[in-house]
Amino acid sequence: MPAQVMPEQTFQGIHGLGRENSPSPSFKRLEGKVAIVTGGAKGIGEATVRLFARHGAKVVIADIEDTPGTVLANSLSPSVTYVHCDVSSEEDIENLINSTISRYGQLDILFNNAGVLGNQSKRKSIVDLDTDEFDRVMRVNVRGVALGMKHAARAMIPRGGGCIISTASVAGVMGGLGPHAYTASKHAIVGLTKNSACELGRYGIRVNCISPFGVATTMLVNAWRSTSYEEDGGGDGDDECMSFGAPCEQEVEKMEEFVRGLATLKGPTLRARDIAEAALYLASDESKYVSGHNLVVDGGVTISRNCVGL
Numbered sequence: 001m002p003a004q005v006m007p008e009q010t011f012q013g014i015h016g017l018g019r020e021n022s023p024s025p026s027f028k029r030l031e032g033k034v035a036i037v038t039g040g041a042k043g044i045g046e047a048t049v050r051l052f053a054r055h056g057a058k059v060v061i062a063d064i065e066d067t068p069g070t071v072l073a074n075s076l077s078p079s080v081t082y083v084h085c086d087v088s089s090e091e092d093i094e095n096l097i098n099s100t101i102s103r104y105g106q107l108d109i110l111f112n113n114a115g116v117l118g119n120q121s122k123r124k125s126i127v128d129l130d131t132d133e134f135d136r137v138m139r140v141n142v143r144g145v146a147l148g149m150k151h152a153a154r155a156m157i158p159r160g161g162g163c164i165i166s167t168a169s170v171a172g173v174m175g176g177l178g179p180h181a182y183t184a185s186k187h188a189i190v191g192l193t194k195n196s197a198c199e200l201g202r203y204g205i206r207v208n209c210i211s212p213f214g215v216a217t218t219m220l221v222n223a224w225r226s227t228s229y230e231e232d233g234g235g236d237g238d239d240e241c242m243s244f245g246a247p248c249e250q251e252v253e254k255m256e257e258f259v260r261g262l263a264t265l266k267g268p269t270l271r272a273r274d275i276a277e278a279a280l281y282l283a284s285d286e287s288k289y290v291s292g293h294n295l296v297v298d299g300g301v302t303i304s305r306n307c308v309g310l
Helices: 003-014 043-054 066-076 090-104 131-159 180-203 218-231 249-262 273-282
Strands: 034-038 060-064 080-084 109-114 162-167 203-214 293-297
Touching: 034 043, 034 131, 034 218, 043 060, 043 066, 043 109, 043 273, 060 066, 060 090, 060 109, 066 080, 080 090, 090 131, 109 131, 109 273, 131 162, 131 180, 162 180, 162 273, 180 203, 203 273, 218 249, 273 293
Parallel strands: 034 060, 034 109, 060 080, 109 162, 162 203, 203 293
Antiparallel strands: none
């Protein structure tokens, strides 16, 4: 295993993502299905790849992170393969869909999970909006999802069915939960989901999205760490935690504690596996009559400010 991947793999094993050696379920909910997971090399995407494979799906990991994507695919072979894909590139998306069809003869599930957080700085006022940053976030998060929907639908329509899922966010449900660019992009994903469900339902294609609260993935912890490091003047970081780019266990636990504190639902800790389970439900026949839905997985954060102390 390449040295640069080991900290990420270790982090995932500690926090419940490395379950490929656990017993396969007796009832495989995705048996015979072919799925693509974009952003599938790490975090929520990796957890979903592992869970989909355990439930019998043939899975294509699509990502720009070639080393961890290839390592993950090799660890789960032969049911899982890796394809390099920048979701903001229509050429890459077309290649991804076409190569999947060529290899497996069908496409049943597309999970549009790839995305970027953008700058998580506390400079949140619209008067400080960075237009280049805004365009970059929208290009990946919105254009990437729209392109995925477009080309997956083209492959699914002749077969008379299919399932498209996208990762949105609680920032797409209400304001104040992220920077402007990120919030706008996630609202757009919810809108694309609803419109596409209207358009594609006649072909038997279901379109849904998932809106997680904060999952302590490498991407999120690093973004918050970077912001804190800058605000502290760059001198108070934990060098051991920061040296490999992957969060140490203490950083992950601190993020999880922060999320638990904001949730209305007390007790459970939100992890990548929980979002993967939501994706499994939406991808399976158990949700055969669910379309145009935004499945919010947030421990009740978005239901109320609870101003009166209920």
